[in-house]
Amino acid sequence: MTGSEDTIIALASGPLPSALAVIRVSGPKVGALIAGHLSPADLSPRHATLVHVKDAGGAILDQSIAIHYPGAASFTGEPALELMVHGGRAVIDGILETFLGADGVRAAEPGEFTRRAVLAGKVGLVEAEGIADLVDAETAAQREQALSHLKGEAAGQFETWHRELLSALALLEAMVDFPDEEDAPEDTLMPVTARIHALLAAIENALGDGHLGEKIRDGFSVAIVGPPNAGKSSLLNALAGRDAAIVTDIPGTTRDIIEVRLDLGGYLVRVSDTAGLRETTDPVELEGIRRARAAAADADFVIGVTDLSASVAESIFRGIEVDLRVENKSDLARGGEESVSRETLPLSAKTGDGMDGLVEAIRRGITGKVRVRPDPLIARARHRRALEQARDALRSAGVALDENLGAEFVAEDIRAAARALEGLLGKIGVEDILGAVFSEFCIGK
Ligand SMILES: Nc1nc2c(ncn2[C@@H]2O[C@H](COP(=O)(O)OP(=O)(O)O)[C@@H](O)[C@H]2O)c(=O)[nH]1
Ligand SMILES: [Mg+2]
Known part of the structure; x- marks a missing residue:
């Protein structure tokens, strides 16, 4: 971990050359960099100012827009500067070289701006993951989900659960410290029992989302x-x-699996083409067929294709759960002959006839298989693991309550559930999680 005493700089925008580009600077040397290299240097905080950026010798490198975020009122929680510059390679190189030449300034690591924002408490960990997902989003559904996480909708729910756990814990601890001798343990624990069951049901409900959020991502x-x-x-x-x-x-x-990534109706879909299913003794083809069957078993949606102009026994699909039967080569079908059953979709890959229907059927199929809820809480395996830990701890608390094992045992389980949510929210163990989370970020974010 590099200390925040370093001032970091990076190009935050895409490939060069570009019409405009954004250079981002964060850290204690921001004020000195402005004084030394921008003219005018008296920037009004959080306002756009037209400036000249100058090198160490005073030569002008670019005419840019500068925004200064002094003090802690910035994304990173430390002094920051954003320069909207012209996106020429020589412009960017000149500015980066000049700023990197100053004392205490170095190039930012991937995700380092967001990492500082999280460490400064400006952004929650789940929200930071939303930022990373938004930058990576290729489809509308990915964008909507990332924005929901970025805005804190999922984190807000996790926070609520965490608060409820802490209040159940407070009740239990009061019972341990001041036991009421007259009441039977079942009675005194009743309010806690009800809360635990409600929380457990809510977390189980979130986990039972058919992995929709992870699949959208x-x-x-x-x-x-x-x-x-x-x-x-x-x-x-x-x-x-x-x-x-x-x-x-x-x-x-086709002997190996070929996969393409597509945006189908706003959802990211990975479609794989597979080896044809038939009796064969060719070892390479046999392996291809084995892979085809494995791909079908793993897939969220399986399209079984046959040639409308050739007769094929349905038995070739034995052992495969086909979600949609497609009869291809409808352009070759003889007119008037009704060979297609109601459940199959006739189309022609050659003429494109019926392809819209196929896209719509896939879209309906993939979203229909999972329980559709507007904003799934879980977008990553990390979220799922943490909620599973919380669920297991709450189940164990439920058992301890049912068996009257005593408030201490219940409290221990609730503490474990709370810790799982604290890890999820980045309240504890944040340094360990940060490494894994931010390794996926791009530089300048
Ligand atoms: N007339 C017609 N021919 C097609 C159509 N789709 C594929 N073909 C032809 O059928 C043959 C096999 O196609 P291919 O995509 O390689 O089939 P695969 O073995 O199932 O992957 C090729 O000669 C294609 O040009 C279609 O919709 N209409
Ligand atoms: Mg093929």
């Missing part, structure tokens, strides 16, 4: 399976809008 998996030559690779390419997989009329062309 990491992507839903969709597998395309079917016999060789059905047009599985063509279907993947049609969905992707590009030639991601090789398409030939030679059966057995």
Whole structure:
């Protein structure tokens, strides 16, 4: 861990050259950097000022907009400066070199600005994760979820649960310290019992979300399976809008899993094309078929494709839970012949006919499989682990209550549940968690 006595600087915006770019500086040397390199240097706090940025010799490097956040009233909780500069490489290099040449100034590490914000208590850990997810968001659903976390909606719920645990604990501790000899233990513990059960139900409810939040963040998996030559690779390419997989009329062309990431109706979806299912003795193809079956077993949604113009026994899908049956090559179907059953979707990967229906069916399928709630609380495995720990501790508290093991035992379990939520919120063990969380951040954030 590097001390906050360092002043850190980074380019916070994207690849160069760009029309404009943002350079971010945070730390005790911000005032000195402004005095030494900006003209005018008397910046009105948190106001945009047109300035010249100058190098150590006084030569002008750029004409920029500067915003000064003095004192602790900044994102990082320490003096900060944001420069909106022209995004030329020489401009950025000149400014970074000049500022890095000053005493006590160094380049920021990935996520270091947000790390300082968390350590200064300006941003909660779950909210900071929301910031990282917002920067990474590729789809509308990811963006909405990240914003909900960033705004503290999930953290607010975790905080409420944590407060309720502490108040149950206070009740219990009062009982341990001042036992009321006249009442039976069941009676005195009654208010605590009710709270524990309510909390346990709420946490179990959050955990029983079908992993929706994690899937929104990491992507839903969709597998395309079917016999060789059905047009599985063509279907993947049609969905992707590009030639991601090789398409030939030679059966057995696709032997390994090919995955593309798509934005389907606002959801990130990872679609995999698989080897055709058939009887074979070719060891490479056999391995491909084994992988196809494994991909189908792991997938959130399985599309079973066949060729409408060829007859295939449904038994090829034996052992695979197909969510949607697709009959491809509808362009080849002879008119008038009704070979398609109600449950299958006819389409043509070649002409694109019926593809909109497929996209809609996938979207409905992936969201319908999980219980849809507007804002899932859990977006990461870290959140799930912490809530599972809290749930287990509360279950154990419930057992201790049922078996009248005594207030001390119940209190110990409630303390464990509270600690799990404290870890989740970054109230304890924050240094350990920070390393893992911020390693995923980009520089300048
Ligand atoms: N007429 C027609 N041919 C198709 C269609 N989809 C795929 N094909 C052809 O069927 C053959 C096998 O396609 P491919 O995507 O490689 O099938 P895969 O083995 O299931 O991956 C290729 O010659 C494709 O051009 C379609 O919708 N209509
Ligand atoms: Mg193929």
